[in-house]
Amino acid sequence: MKELLEHIAYCIEYGKINIQSPFPPDMKGKKGADEYTKEALDAGVSPHKVLTEGLMVGMDKVGKKFRENKVFVPQVLMSAKAMNTAMEHLMPFFTSGDITPKGTFIIGTVFGDLHDIGKNLVAMMLKGNGWKVIDLGMDVAADKFLDTLHAHPDAVVGLSALLTTTMSNMQQIVERIREEKPSTLIAVGGAPVTKEFCDKIGADMYAPDPQGLLEELETAC
Amino acid sequence: MSENQETMTGKTRIQMAMRRKKTDRVPWVPFVGVHGGYLVDMPADDYLRDSNAIIAGVDKAIDLYQPDGIPVVFDLQVEAEALGCHLQWAKDNPPAVVSHPLADGIGIADLPELNPGSGRIPVCMEATSILRKKHPDIALYGLITGPFTLALHLAGTNIFMQMMESPDEAHTLMEYCHGISCNMASWYMEAGCDVIAVVDPMTSQIDPASFEMFVAPAVTKLFDMVRDRNKLSSFFVCGFAQQNVPAMAACKPNNVSIDENIPLSFVRETAEEHQISFGGNLKLTSVLSMGSTKEVEMHTLETLEEGGDTGFILAPGCDLVMETPIENLQAVTRVVSDPYHREFVKTLQAAPVIEEVQDLSERWQDDKVIIDVITLDASSCAPCQYMVEAMELASRPYGNKLQCNEFSIKNKEGLRMMKALGVKNVPVTVMDGEILFVSQIPPAREIEKAIQKKLAAKNLL
Numbered sequence: 001m002k003e004l005l006e007h008i009a010y011c012i013e014y015g016k017i018n019i020q021s022p023f024p025p026d027m028k029g030k031k032g033a034d035e036y037t038k039e040a041l042d043a044g045v046s047p048h049k050v051l052t053e054g055l056m057v058g059m060d061k062v063g064k065k066f067r068e069n070k071v072f073v074p075q076v077l078m079s080a081k082a083m084n085t086a087m088e089h090l091m092p093f094f095t096s097g098d099i100t101p102k103g104t105f106i107i108g109t110v111f112g113d114l115h116d117i118g119k120n121l122v123a124m125m126l127k128g129n130g131w132k133v134i135d136l137g138m139d140v141a142a143d144k145f146l147d148t149l150h151a152h153p154d155a156v157v158g159l160s161a162l163l164t165t166t167m168s169n170m171q172q173i174v175e176r177i178r179e180e181k182p183s184t185l186i187a188v189g190g191a192p193v194t195k196e197f198c199d200k201i202g203a204d205m206y207a208p209d210p211q212g213l214l215e216e217l218e219t220a221c
Numbered sequence: 222m223s224e225n226q227e228t229m230t231g232k233t234r235i236q237m238a239m240r241r242k243k244t245d246r247v248p249w250v251p252f253v254g255v256h257g258g259y260l261v262d263m264p265a266d267d268y269l270r271d272s273n274a275i276i277a278g279v280d281k282a283i284d285l286y287q288p289d290g291i292p293v294v295f296d297l298q299v300e301a302e303a304l305g306c307h308l309q310w311a312k313d314n315p316p317a318v319v320s321h322p323l324a325d326g327i328g329i330a331d332l333p334e335l336n337p338g339s340g341r342i343p344v345c346m347e348a349t350s351i352l353r354k355k356h357p358d359i360a361l362y363g364l365i366t367g368p369f370t371l372a373l374h375l376a377g378t379n380i381f382m383q384m385m386e387s388p389d390e391a392h393t394l395m396e397y398c399h400g401i402s403c404n405m406a407s408w409y410m411e412a413g414c415d416v417i418a419v420v421d422p423m424t425s426q427i428d429p430a431s432f433e434m435f436v437a438p439a440v441t442k443l444f445d446m447v448r449d450r451n452k453l454s455s456f457f458v459c460g461f462a463q464q465n466v467p468a469m470a471a472c473k474p475n476n477v478s479i480d481e482n483i484p485l486s487f488v489r490e491t492a493e494e495h496q497i498s499f500g501g502n503l504k505l506t507s508v509l510s511m512g513s514t515k516e517v518e519m520h521t522l523e524t525l526e527e528g529g530d531t532g533f534i535l536a537p538g539c540d541l542v543m544e545t546p547i548e549n550l551q552a553v554t555r556v557v558s559d560p561y562h563r564e565f566v567k568t569l570q571a572a573p574v575i576e577e578v579q580d581l582s583e584r585w586q587d588d589k590v591i592i593d594v595i596t597l598d599a600s601s602c603a604p605c606q607y608m609v610e611a612m613e614l615a616s617r618p619y620g621n622k623l624q625c626n627e628f629s630i631k632n633k634e635g636l637r638m639m640k641a642l643g644v645k646n647v648p649v650t651v652m653d654g655e656i657l658f659v660s661q662i663p664p665a666r667e668i669e670k671a672i673q674k675k676l677a678a679k680n681l682l
Contacts, residue, residue, distance in 0.1 A: 015385065021386065022386060022387075023385040023386050024385075069461075069463075069464060071428065072426055072427050072428040072431070072464075073381055073426040073427065074381040074382065074384055074385055074426075074427055074428070074431060075385075075428070077378065077381050077382055078382060078385050078386075081382065112311065114309055114317035114318075114319055115317070117378060117426065120378070139309075163314055164505075164506045164510065164542055165311075165313050165314055165542070165543070191460070192506055
């Protein structure tokens with residue numbers, strides 16, 4: 001049983017999706033996250049355990065390697081794809097209540113900004129870490145964040161920006177959220193964003209990478 | 222302007238630096254993109270679609286910043302747009318690609334054929350031809366979208382997974398993008414560009430093995446083609462791409478240019494190893510866009526010191542933020558092109574901080590006019606020496622009615638006086654506390670006029 005969880009974690013860490021997947025080359029023809037997750041659930045491993053001791057372990061490892069520049073976007077995307085495949089098997093247990101998400105995270109790239117690679121990586125990492133993620137996409141206005149926030153009042157909001165010029169839009173969204181729902185936790189991130197900027201605009205959390213955000217969320221929530 | 226500068230044109234300076242040959246000073250290339258629109262008071266979306274506006278913007282930048290080289294157009298969406306990607310335009314940024322035809326079921330063979338008349342390519346080439354004629358002594362950079370960034374525009378983030386799951390397809394796409402890059406490079410060279418800059422920021426997102434496998438073959442062939450035509454090439458990357466810098470250098474461009482995410486010293490060493498030139502990495506936002514001129518000057522000096530004098534080209538890390546203050550870029554120009562000003566900044570950097578502002582109220586007197594010349598040090602700075610001499614000469618006929626002093630900022634007394642008088646540059650002449658002549662030595666007639674005016678105000682004539 002422990003071995004199955006280790007296989008899941010390993011497949012996610014190295015982005016092995018399923019038996020058909022040619023990547024990584026040294027695992028060609030071998031089972032992937034898809035098969036091992038199904039096997040673990042069939043063998044009676046609790047869905048919660050599959051999530052926390054399989055998927056999350058793998059994503060945590062890849063998150064750390066990404067932070068240390070040991071792997072890059074393609075490898076993280078492959079890990080995320082493996083994780084999504086495994087997650088398909090777990091979805092019914094989220095719906096039934098057997099697994100409870102750590103919380104809800106509403107994420108989007110702020111209006112005026114059409115860059116989403118960083119935002120997508122954060123969304124994937126959070127999903128793989130047991131968060132329910134509501135991805136509003138790119139070019140998202142304050143109203144859309146607020147509407148979603150009203151439907152999910154306890155959610156944390158994550159704002160992403162790549163352009164220096166859209167950092168001011170980030171500030172406007174933070175101000176609107178503070179006016180209407182002052183207790184909301186707000187995280188900001190993106191290439192030009194700094195901790196100093198986060199403090200200046202009154203956001204609560206900043207991290208330079210997805211793993212850092214996970215750690216911030218662990219402390220704050 | 223110093224004597225040295227007159228001996229070498231900007232274009233020659235760039236050509237020599239790119240070949241790691243000695244130059245009279247480090248060349249400077251401001252990456253003016255949408256900032257050109259700011260200079261001619263035009264939003265980015267109009268500017269980048271109008272060759273006359275681009276010509277006017279680049280003209281203005283050349284006039285204001287005295288660069289050695291300059292890009293004609295800095296917009297990494299030109300090729301993508303011509304190949305059918307939809308763009309979302311902005312007033313203060315280059316446009317963004319919002320649709321990826323290859324991700325929407327269109328095949329490579331179905332993409333529109335790229336020709337010199339496609340999309341905004343005529344705008345770019347027309348601007349290049351005219352700027353070439355107007356500025357024969359400046360190195361013109363033709364910027365083309367790097368093949369990996371173009372692949373990402375065309376296929377979206379699918380390309381990342383395609384590299385892992387179906388490498389043959391990824392290779393086919395990269396080969397196609399290489400063809401597009403070669404066409405663009407040829408057209409820019411025919412229109413008169415001296416340097417082909419391949420800008421491939423998305424390579425910052427991949428590992429060295431993927432870079433070597435998918436990007437290196439395409440760009441190496443491109444740089445070979447540019448070299449065969451006796452032109453120069455540069456490989457730009459923005460973002461944290463340190464892992465790929467050695468592989469970029471191995472593609473044999475003449476120059477590798479990077480931004481503030483990568484230490485310049487690392488790139489300098491890599492460039493030395495590969496015997497190529499390198500450039501960068503002035504901080505775009507925190508200093509050039511948001512810093513004071515003093516911070517810009519200090520930062521420029523530090524960057525110049527880190528870059529050294531062999532094969533280094535001073536440039537911002539990437540495309541300048543549209544509203545970068547003009548005075549900040551002029552501050553870069555001052556430090557890079559004026560050795561005395563560089564020495565001044567260096568002296569101030571090393572100087573002790575003077576906290577208190579000296580009270581000068583007792584200094585001014587009714588029976589004389591006091592002339593203070595603040596210098597770097599008249600013995601080692603020629604313009605300082607000429608200014609001191611000019612003031613002494615002009616004062617002589619007035620005897621005790623004038624008192625002429627020199628204060629060198631190389632000592633504390635000079636620094637205190639500089640602060641008290643509110644002086645920002647040297648050499649400078651101050652009469653009775655009023656800053657009158659900055660940097661330039663005025664003609665004797667003007668000095669005389671200023672002295673007469675001051676004396677008349679005290680009824681001493």
